Amino acid sequence: MPRRQHWHDLPAGVRRGVERHTGKVSHAESLPDGATCEFAVTLHSSAGRVFCKGGPADGPGAWLYRKEARINPWLPDAAPRLRWTVERDGWLLLGFEYASGLYPSLEPGSPDLDAVADLLAALARELTPCPPVDVQPFTERWRGLVNPELVDGDTLLHTDMTPRNFLFGDRLRLVDWSAPCRGAAWIDTAFMLVRLIRAGHGPAAAERWAARIPAFADADAEAVTAFTDALVRLWDRMQRTAPASHRGPLLDAARQWHAHRLSRRPTAV
Structure with a gap:
């Protein structure tokens, strides 16, 4: 810092x-x-x-x-x-x-969750196709972590879904667009879903919330599972090489979601 x-x-x-x-x-x-x-x-x-x-x-x-x-x-x-x-x-x-406001609460039962879902749905809609501006493809950022075809897309993504980047005043705003990428439209919702688990939602409940966002509801199931696997490996590596107090709980949330995704896969006969 x-x-x-x-x-x-x-x-x-x-x-x-x-x-x-x-x-x-x-x-x-x-x-x-x-x-x-x-x-x-x-x-x-x-x-x-x-x-x-x-x-x-x-x-x-x-x-x-x-x-x-x-x-x-x-x-x-x-x-x-x-x-x-x-x-x-x-x-x-x-x-x-200047944008005033408070950080939204992501805890179960929070009235702020509706506005967060509405904003993520609107952003995925309004930023697809990606505007003609030079941004890094998500496939490049996650090179070696996931099959590029699974996360490729033409949506401008924010990628940093910490609640501190949302300000709830007269409406909900999203600030700090310093880490944008171009990729699949459901990725920002996936990052937010991990934050919901971190805030106390079970993985199944967090996925039900995310399914209200069309881009996530339409996402390929194997792509989402591959995302959770890559996220666990990425955050585990970051925590081992550069430990930080906030990374441990997020890594645990990502592991919970990944385990949930794997538990829903059909068992081979």
């Missing part, structure tokens, strides 16, 4: 560059959690609020910021609009439309 920088830590020239877009910044609130970028703040000015994120222009995360800026114009309005970018004095910052 990079060390988080604050507004007054930035070079004066960078702050002036931002204020050409925002007007004079009266104060800035650093994001308390949920972001791995070096700089993530809500800026307050006479023109209103804006969410600003970024980091060193030559840092390890710069390519993610550039990718997010490149695809933003192609995203539906569930994603906050990118208003401006500032690149100077060694920094790259992105300024987004």
Whole structure:
């Protein structure tokens, strides 16, 4: 996790560059959690609020910021609009439309689950076919983990279904499109299904929820099972090579789902 920088830590020239877009910044609130970028703040000015994120222009995360800026114009309005970018004095910052709200609850019985399903269904519909923007194919990202034909597709995917990327205000928004891929339309729902198991749903109940999303309901069963197998192997490798507190519970959830998928396969006679 990079060390988080604050507004007054930035070079004066960078702050002036931002204020050409925002007007004079009266104060800035650093994001308390949920972001791995070096700089993530809500800026307050006479023109209103804006969410600003970024980091060193030559840092390890710069390519993610550039990718997010490149695809933003192609995203539906569930994603906050990118208003401006500032690149100077060694920094790259992105300024987004401010979106307020709370993280949705994914626990069993949560009233937020309907809105999450509706949003995932809408995104799969609106982002198929994939907009004409250069993004990595999911088959390339998961090369060697799964048969490419099973996850190939022409939908622009978000791929990072942590609840912290959803904001529930007057409507549900999906933020942080820094890891997009082009692949099968059901993949984002599959990633969210693991999060539901992590939140306390049984695998069968989580699959019933996911079946409300047409892209997942129409997915090939063997492709979904292969996805669960690949996800377990990927997250197990990540946890062994770079342990993190959040990965253990997610890996356990993925294992539960994979075991459930295998238990439903017909037994050979």
